[in-house]
Amino acid sequence: MKRREFFKKGTKAVVAAGVVPIIASSCASTNDILDDRNKDKWYHLGTGKKGIPNRKKIVNYDVAVIGGGAAGICAAVAAARNGSKTVLVQDRPVLGGNASSEMRVHLNGVNNLKGKAERETGIIEEILLHNRFENEQESFPVFDHVMYDFVVREPNLTLMLNTQAIEAVMDGDKIKSAKCWQSTTETLYTINAPVYIDSSGDGLLGASAGAEYRTGREGKAEFDETYAPDEPDGWQMGATLLMSSKDMGRPMKYIPPSFAIKYTHEGGHKRRKFAGFQDGIWWIEVGSDGDIIGDAEINRHKLMGYLHGVWDYIKNSGNFPEAENLALDWVGSLPSRRESRRFIGDYIVSEKDMTEHKHFYDAVAFGGWSLDEHNPGGIEDISEPPSYFHYHFEEVYQFPFRSLYSKNVSNLMFAGRNVSQTHIALSSSRIMATCSLQGQAVGTAATICNRKNVLPREVGKNHISELQEMLMRDDAFIPKRPANDPKDLAKKSSLIFGSSTLSGDPKNLLNGISRDIDGAINHWKSDGLNAELQLEWESPVDLSSVELKCDTNVKRNIMMRKDSRNNELYGNHVPKEMLKSLSLQARVNGKWHDLGSIENNRTRLIKFKFDNLKTTAVKLKLKETYGAVNVKLFEIRCYS
Incomplete structure (x- = not known):
C-alpha cells in the first residue's frame, strides 16, 4: 500500500525526545562508548583530590x-x-x-x-x-x-x-x-x-x-489466517500521540506551531470519527513497512506535526463550534507504540x-x-x-x-x-x-x-x-482450567455452609473456578450482612493460613479513563461489591478462637496467616462491603 505523504518539513527539525540515549547494540561499540572514563578529569574541591569516577557496577x-x-x-x-x-x-x-x-x-x-x-x-x-x-x-x-x-x-x-x-x-x-x-x-x-x-x-x-x-x-498461507494479507509484507501497526484539552469558559484561539502538518480530512473514511476529541484521538498514528524502531524519531516528529494539524482542523475549520472554548491542556511527546x-x-x-x-x-x-x-x-x-x-x-x-x-x-x-x-x-x-x-x-x-x-x-x-x-x-484466571491444588485442605473438608444464601451454593467455593463465566454460577452469595461461612473437617487438620477470593465485579472495568466513565461497563470508583471488613475464627478443642480481622480490605484475594494450629473448623464473619448489601465469594482455600 502506498502511504500518503503529508510530511512537508523534512527531517531537519527532528530532535531526540528520550531521556535515555539510544546506543547501538553492537558489542564492539558499546565498550568503547561506555567503559572508557580515563579522560574524565574530575577535581573535587572538597577533598582537593583528582580521580576518575567509578561508574561501573x-x-x-x-x-x-x-x-x-x-x-x-x-x-x-x-x-x-x-x-x-x-x-x-x-x-x-x-x-x-x-x-x-x-x-x-x-x-x-x-x-x-x-x-x-x-x-x-x-x-x-x-x-x-x-x-x-x-x-x-x-x-x-x-x-x-x-x-x-x-x-x-x-x-x-x-x-x-x-x-x-x-x-x-x-x-x-x-x-x-x-x-x-x-x-x-x-x-x-x-x-x-x-x-x-x-x-x-x-x-x-x-x-x-x-x-x-x-x-x-504474515501472508494468509503461513497460518491459514483469514484476515492476513494475501502475501507477507513489512507493515507494522503504528505509534500514536495523544492529547487532552480543557474548557476555559471563554473563546480560545489556536495558532499551530511551525512543525504542524496541515490536515483537512478531505477523503477521510467515515470511521475516522472525532467523538471525544477533547480527550485525544487514537488514530493520529504513523506506522512503518520497514525499520519501525530505526524510524522512531522521524515518526515521532511526524506525529507531533499531525497532532497539531488535527487540532488546528478542529479549532479553525469551523466544523467544530463546540471546540470554541477548548484549549490544549496536555500534549504527548512520547508516542505509544503498538x-x-x-x-x-x-x-x-x-x-x-x-x-x-x-x-x-x-x-x-x-x-x-x-x-x-x-x-x-x-x-x-x-x-x-x-x-x-x-x-x-x-x-x-x-x-x-x-x-x-x-x-x-x-x-x-x-x-x-x-x-x-x-x-x-x-x-x-x-x-x-x-x-x-x-x-x-x-x-x-x-x-x-x-x-x-x-x-x-x-x-x-x-x-x-x-x-x-x-x-x-495468586488469583490469575485460566479459562477452562479449574484449580485443583493438592495442598489445599479446604477441598478435604467434610462440610461447608453459610448463614444464609441468596444465590449460588457454598460448595461452589471449592470447585476451582474463581468467577461466574460461560453462563455458569461459581459463587456463594449471602442474603444480607452480617454473614458467616463455615468449613468443617471430620478429623483435626494442621492449619496456618486461610485464603479467599471475594467479588470485585469482574464484569465491569475499573481502569482509569480520561473521560471518567461510570456506567454498566465502566466504574470510576472502588467496586461496591468488594468485601471491606471480615474476621476469622478456628475451633480448637470445641472452643472458637479469634485468628485475625481485616477492617479495610483492598484486594480481591484476601489472606489470613497465623501460627500453625490443629482445628476441626474455621468460620469467616463477613461484616461489610464497600456498598453492596450482600457479600459474594468465589473461593476459599486452607493451607498448613
Missing part, C-alpha cells in the same frame, strides 16, 4: 525483568513475591509504559464481551484497585506514583529507573549478563541473573542476545487459535480484545478506516506458555507485545491488561526455574501444572 539477582510497563511490573512483582530476588529495569523516569502520564493510554483488557467485561484479576487488578483507593481524582501523573508505590513496597524487588538494557553478554545459548546504562547516574550496570524476562516492547536485550524474531505481517519485534517461541499464536478458541494444555493467560488491526498507513492513508476490527469475541481465548519463552535463547522469557505470535494475533493480545497476565505468568515461571534449577522450556514440559496452580492461587 556489577549486581546479581535471581530474575532480571527488562521493561517497566504493565507487563513488566506484573512479572517483577510475581517473581519477587514468590521468593526470587528480582530487579526491574525501566528506561523511563516513570513506570507504566503506555499507561503512564507520558503517554496516557487506557489500560484496557477484555473490556467488552456481549456487553460485559471479563476483567483480568491477579496482580494487574491489584494495581488498578490500588489506583482507585489512592487516586480518586484520576490524575495520570499521580497514577505514575501509584505504580511506583506498588513496586517499591515489595521487599524482594529492586527498581532501576532511567535505565536501558543495551546489550546481552552470552554464554552459549544463555544470557550471562545484561549491560544496562543508567543515564541519570552515568553508570554502566552489569546485571547477572539465571533468568531474564524482556517485557520492554521493542526487545533490545532479546535482539542483542540473538533471539529469533520477526517483524511485519508493534515492532515479535520474538519466536516454541509456539506461534495465530488468528485461529483465538477465533476458534483452541485449548492449550499449557494455557497461562487469556485475552478477548477484538482483532483490532490498525490501517497500515495510519493517518497517512485516511481513505482507509483507522482500524479494521476484523473480529469481535464473545468469549475469552487462552494464551499458551510456549509462546512466552525464546526458541533459541534458553533462559529468556518475554511478556507483552513482543511475544511469539502473528501480526493478526497481536492485534488482539497487545492490550496492556492481557500483556499483564503474560507478565504474571513468566514472573511466576521464573521462580520455578530458580527453585528447581531448570530453564523455561522444562517448566513448560514438566512443571506446567505447578505453574498453573501457582498462578490461580
Whole structure:
C-alpha cells in the first residue's frame, strides 16, 4: 500500500525526545562508548583530590525483568513475591509504559464481551484497585506514583529507573549478563541473573542476545489466517500521540506551531470519527513497512506535526463550534507504540487459535480484545478506516506458555507485545491488561526455574501444572482450567455452609473456578450482612493460613479513563461489591478462637496467616462491603 505523504518539513527539525540515549547494540561499540572514563578529569574541591569516577557496577539477582510497563511490573512483582530476588529495569523516569502520564493510554483488557467485561484479576487488578483507593481524582501523573508505590513496597524487588538494557553478554545459548546504562547516574550496570524476562516492547536485550524474531505481517498461507494479507509484507501497526484539552469558559484561539502538518480530512473514511476529541484521538498514528524502531524519531516528529494539524482542523475549520472554548491542556511527546519485534517461541499464536478458541494444555493467560488491526498507513492513508476490527469475541481465548519463552535463547522469557505470535494475533493480545497476565505468568515461571534449577522450556514440559496452580492461587484466571491444588485442605473438608444464601451454593467455593463465566454460577452469595461461612473437617487438620477470593465485579472495568466513565461497563470508583471488613475464627478443642480481622480490605484475594494450629473448623464473619448489601465469594482455600 502506498502511504500518503503529508510530511512537508523534512527531517531537519527532528530532535531526540528520550531521556535515555539510544546506543547501538553492537558489542564492539558499546565498550568503547561506555567503559572508557580515563579522560574524565574530575577535581573535587572538597577533598582537593583528582580521580576518575567509578561508574561501573556489577549486581546479581535471581530474575532480571527488562521493561517497566504493565507487563513488566506484573512479572517483577510475581517473581519477587514468590521468593526470587528480582530487579526491574525501566528506561523511563516513570513506570507504566503506555499507561503512564507520558503517554496516557487506557489500560484496557477484555473490556467488552456481549456487553460485559471479563476483567483480568491477579496482580494487574491489584494495581488498578490500588489506583482507585489512592487516586480518586484520576490524575495520570499521580497514577505514575501509584505504580511506583506498588513496586517499591515489595521487599524482594529492586527498581532501576532511567535505565536501558543495551546489550546481552552470552554464554552459549544463555544470557550471562545484561549491560544496562543508567543515564541519570552515568553508570554502566552489569546485571547477572539465571533468568531474564524482556517485557520492554521493542526487545533490545532479546535482539542483542540473538533471539529469533520477526517483524511485519504474515501472508494468509503461513497460518491459514483469514484476515492476513494475501502475501507477507513489512507493515507494522503504528505509534500514536495523544492529547487532552480543557474548557476555559471563554473563546480560545489556536495558532499551530511551525512543525504542524496541515490536515483537512478531505477523503477521510467515515470511521475516522472525532467523538471525544477533547480527550485525544487514537488514530493520529504513523506506522512503518520497514525499520519501525530505526524510524522512531522521524515518526515521532511526524506525529507531533499531525497532532497539531488535527487540532488546528478542529479549532479553525469551523466544523467544530463546540471546540470554541477548548484549549490544549496536555500534549504527548512520547508516542505509544503498538508493534515492532515479535520474538519466536516454541509456539506461534495465530488468528485461529483465538477465533476458534483452541485449548492449550499449557494455557497461562487469556485475552478477548477484538482483532483490532490498525490501517497500515495510519493517518497517512485516511481513505482507509483507522482500524479494521476484523473480529469481535464473545468469549475469552487462552494464551499458551510456549509462546512466552525464546526458541533459541534458553533462559529468556518475554511478556507483552513482543511475544511469539502473528501480526493478526497481536492485534488482539497487545492490550496492556492481557500483556499483564503474560507478565504474571513468566514472573511466576521464573521462580520455578530458580527453585528447581531448570530453564523455561522444562517448566513448560514438566512443571506446567505447578505453574498453573501457582498462578490461580495468586488469583490469575485460566479459562477452562479449574484449580485443583493438592495442598489445599479446604477441598478435604467434610462440610461447608453459610448463614444464609441468596444465590449460588457454598460448595461452589471449592470447585476451582474463581468467577461466574460461560453462563455458569461459581459463587456463594449471602442474603444480607452480617454473614458467616463455615468449613468443617471430620478429623483435626494442621492449619496456618486461610485464603479467599471475594467479588470485585469482574464484569465491569475499573481502569482509569480520561473521560471518567461510570456506567454498566465502566466504574470510576472502588467496586461496591468488594468485601471491606471480615474476621476469622478456628475451633480448637470445641472452643472458637479469634485468628485475625481485616477492617479495610483492598484486594480481591484476601489472606489470613497465623501460627500453625490443629482445628476441626474455621468460620469467616463477613461484616461489610464497600456498598453492596450482600457479600459474594468465589473461593476459599486452607493451607498448613
